[in-house]
Amino acid sequence: MNKTLLAALAAAALWPVVAAAQTMSHDHDMAMPERDSDAQTDESMPETTMPDSGYTPGSGTARLPADEGMMQGVMTDAGDWMVMAHGYLWGAYTDQGGPRGDTQAFVQSMAMLTGDRDLGGGAHLQLRSMLSLDPLMRARGYPNLFATGETAGGVPLVDRQHPHDLFMELAARVDIDTGTDSSVFLYGGPVGEPALGPSAFMHRRSDRYAPLAPITHHWFDSTHITYGVVTAGWGNRTLQLEASAFRGREPDEERWGIETPKLDSWSVRASWTPSPHWAAQVSHGRLESPETTHQQEDEARTTASIHYANGGLATMLAFSAKNRLPGRTLTAWLAEANWDIDRHHTLFGRIENVANDELFGEGDPLHDRAFRVTRFEAGYAYRLPLGPFDLALGGALAAYAKPAALDAAYGDAPIGTTLFAKLSLGQ
Numbered sequence: 001m002n003k004t005l006l007a008a009l010a011a012a013a014l015w016p017v018v019a020a021a022q023t024m025s026h027d028h029d030m031a032m033p034e035r036d037s038d039a040q041t042d043e044s045m046p047e048t049t050m051p052d053s054g055y056t057p058g059s060g061t062a063r064l065p066a067d068e069g070m071m072q073g074v075m076t077d078a079g080d081w082m083v084m085a086h087g088y089l090w091g092a093y094t095d096q097g098g099p100r101g102d103t104q105a106f107v108q109s110m111a112m113l114t115g116d117r118d119l120g121g122g123a124h125l126q127l128r129s130m131l132s133l134d135p136l137m138r139a140r141g142y143p144n145l146f147a148t149g150e151t152a153g154g155v156p157l158v159d160r161q162h163p164h165d166l167f168m169e170l171a172a173r174v175d176i177d178t179g180t181d182s183s184v185f186l187y188g189g190p191v192g193e194p195a196l197g198p199s200a201f202m203h204r205r206s207d208r209y210a211p212l213a214p215i216t217h218h219w220f221d222s223t224h225i226t227y228g229v230v231t232a233g234w235g236n237r238t239l240q241l242e243a244s245a246f247r248g249r250e251p252d253e254e255r256w257g258i259e260t261p262k263l264d265s266w267s268v269r270a271s272w273t274p275s276p277h278w279a280a281q282v283s284h285g286r287l288e289s290p291e292t293t294h295q296q297e298d299e300a301r302t303t304a305s306i307h308y309a310n311g312g313l314a315t316m317l318a319f320s321a322k323n324r325l326p327g328r329t330l331t332a333w334l335a336e337a338n339w340d341i342d343r344h345h346t347l348f349g350r351i352e353n354v355a356n357d358e359l360f361g362e363g364d365p366l367h368d369r370a371f372r373v374t375r376f377e378a379g380y381a382y383r384l385p386l387g388p389f390d391l392a393l394g395g396a397l398a399a400y401a402k403p404a405a406l407d408a409a410y411g412d413a414p415i416g417t418t419l420f421a422k423l424s425l426g427q
């Protein structure tokens with residue numbers, strides 16, 4: 001990778017930080033304070049850009065409860081455009097415990113820049129970009145016991161979470177008013193997220209401070225970085241119906257580049273936001289050959305999730321069934337919550353239960369056997385508002401319930417310990 005390009009990428013990823021500094025020095029009113037349960041109506045929010053839509057936009061075209069609050073970050077007007085930036089830089093150290101649990105310090109990052117403008121005639125345009133410097137972690141990502149998915153050096157990653165791609169999203173969305181409080185939309189781009197599963201974990205308030213990716217990532221939201229997506233939909237305040245065409249193959253291990261878009265897979269999703277506190281979705285997708293290591297297998301994925309948010313509390317309960325075609329069906333459950341008790345203290349937790357048949361490689365006697373594993377994780381974060389930024393210092397502990405057949409490989413009772421410092425701009 002050439003140095004100029006790397007420097008440019010680093011600059012792009014740090015854009016929100018620079019933007020925040022500039023916005024702060026030019027116009028104090030534009031810097032959005034961190035959302036607090038007791039300050040939900042933010043008077044400095046520009047009225048034209050944040051209509052009361054009845055829900056909070058999640059990643060891709062997903063919907064979250066209105067009470068989760070907008071991704072705040074920093075907003076500024078640029079002619080007809082309203083530009084918003086947010087992101088995070090997250091340092092963590094984890095010791096995953098047991099014979100297969102590695103120890104590592106790593107940095108996760110994301111920067112998101114969106115531009116919004118009205119086109120006239122009831123049409124609205126949004127351009128979105130999301131970048132991550134996760135590829136600096138290199139191909140093997142970070143330790144995450146019982147997580148599987150994607151590859152490094154052609155070998156499937158097991159007990160590790162893959163890094164995310166530099167380009168997490170490059171997409172555009174057009175909404176056109178169709179009267180009586182409803183609209184149709186078209187979303188898509190070379191990198192985007194199809195209408196499948198709940199909003200991706202890093203965009204859910206309920207998962208805000210959990211320092212490791214869910215081990216069920218490849219059941220619920222692994223399609224959040226997809227090379228080639230087109231989604232069309234209809235929605236009003238309480239209901240959204242949408243369908244996507246997209247590339248089924250998950251990202252390869254070359255994390256710096258953009259892969260060839262394709263539209264060989266499809267999904268449909270219905271989302272319901274009956275009140276500011278609730279959101280629910282059901283979705284189904286058919287993925288063409290998602291995994292490089294199982295090229296002959298397709299996948300049918302069905303997910304359902306319910307999200308509840310109220311004041312400082314955000315929660316999600318979700319279910320997924322992943323059906324290999326041909327092959328078995330593997331199911332997963334996920335429950336998670338984040339509770340901002342007050343301005344400084346946050347408690348969070350996640351329980352996952354998943355049947356996984358990728359824990360042992362070829363040649364191992366346990367290869368291709370499905371094991372149902374439960375991970376319990378709980379943690380605490382101390383939050384410190386720093387202007388438009390939010391610094392969170394915290395830690396999490398994880399324990400597991402698993403079949404005795406896994407004791408030889410994983411130890412009787414591995415305990416995962418993770419410490420972190422997360423600097424975020426907006427949610």
Ligand SMILES: [Cu+2]
Binds near residue numbers: 164217221222224
């Ligand atoms: Cu991911």
